[in-house]
Amino acid sequence: MVTICFANNKGGSGKSTSCSNLGSALAKLGKKVLLIDGDMQMNLSLSFFDEEKVLAFAQEEQNIYRALLEEEDLTAYIKHTDDENIDIVVSTTLMSSIEMDLFSKWQREFVFRKCLKKIKKKAEYDYILIDSPPTLGCWVMNILCVSDYVIMPVEASPWGLFGLANMFDFLDKVNEIAPDVSLLGILVTKVDERKNYYKQTMETLHSYEDLPVFDTVIHTDSAIEWAQDASSTVVNFKRSSRSAKEYVKLAKEVDGKCQ
Ligand SMILES: Nc1ncnc2c1ncn2[C@@H]1O[C@H](COP(=O)(O)OP(=O)(O)O)[C@@H](O)[C@H]1O
Numbered sequence: 001m002v003t004i005c006f007a008n009n010k011g012g013s014g015k016s017t018s019c020s021n022l023g024s025a026l027a028k029l030g031k032k033v034l035l036i037d038g039d040m041q042m043n044l045s046l047s048f049f050d051e052e053k054v055l056a057f058a059q060e061e062q063n064i065y066r067a068l069l070e071e072e073d074l075t076a077y078i079k080h081t082d083d084e085n086i087d088i089v090v091s092t093t094l095m096s097s098i099e100m101d102l103f104s105k106w107q108r109e110f111v112f113r114k115c116l117k118k119i120k121k122k123a124e125y126d127y128i129l130i131d132s133p134p135t136l137g138c139w140v141m142n143i144l145c146v147s148d149y150v151i152m153p154v155e156a157s158p159w160g161l162f163g164l165a166n167m168f169d170f171l172d173k174v175n176e177i178a179p180d181v182s183l184l185g186i187l188v189t190k191v192d193e194r195k196n197y198y199k200q201t202m203e204t205l206h207s208y209e210d211l212p213v214f215d216t217v218i219h220t221d222s223a224i225e226w227a228q229d230a231s232s233t234v235v236n237f238k239r240s241s242r243s244a245k246e247y248v249k250l251a252k253e254v255d256g257k258c259q
């Protein structure tokens, strides 16, 4: 079982879109996937359930926030989705206060590790994929501390690479308490080949020695927005679309790297 989180402190870089679609694509390859939504924006949850359902889970306190607050085993919080290979732990807007809630806890960097312990031990899933908020605080540190790998989505735009250095510094700090988590790769998203900037982004990334960059890139594709509008992933919603095919290609690349 491999645990991968999606992290980048820049919002809008494609973390949630990539987490949900990689999940769907791995499921199509026959992998059993557990998705965990760690962001108060609930975008990952909303890719598998409509808003009404996600809000109902919030009211029933069936979400990641409650589990963290109570430091409970996450198993009871798992929801099945329509896709038989995908289960999910949903989020809630209450995650907006998670930093403060974690602050007073004993071993606050490892609260999530405690919640995931039994699931990891059982190893019923091939992959656990975790979506994170665009912050670099104690909660994201918790997420990194349970992960084997990080995928860092980066938007192919002038500001896409901005702040990446902060991300690497943060990962170095995390490695002091969780030495095994490493960068699986930078994933370039929202590529528009009509814009020259894409080439510059790729050149800049490839100029760093030892920086893993996925061969697969994700192009800008309106099918992604239509899928989100239908509370779905593009892999499930329109398999023939360019971005769906790219996420399936990414899934094969990720699976190859994780063997
Ligand atoms: N390849 C893409 N093509 C078109 N729109 C995209 C693509 N990837 C992401 N988006 C859109 O960009 C916005 C930000 O993406 P999102 O995955 O939510 O980023 P993050 O989770 O990093 O904040 C969303 O509205 C999403 O629909």
Ligand SMILES: [Mg+2]
Pocket: 015, 016, 017, 039, 041, 043, 132, 133
């Ligand atoms: Mg997001």
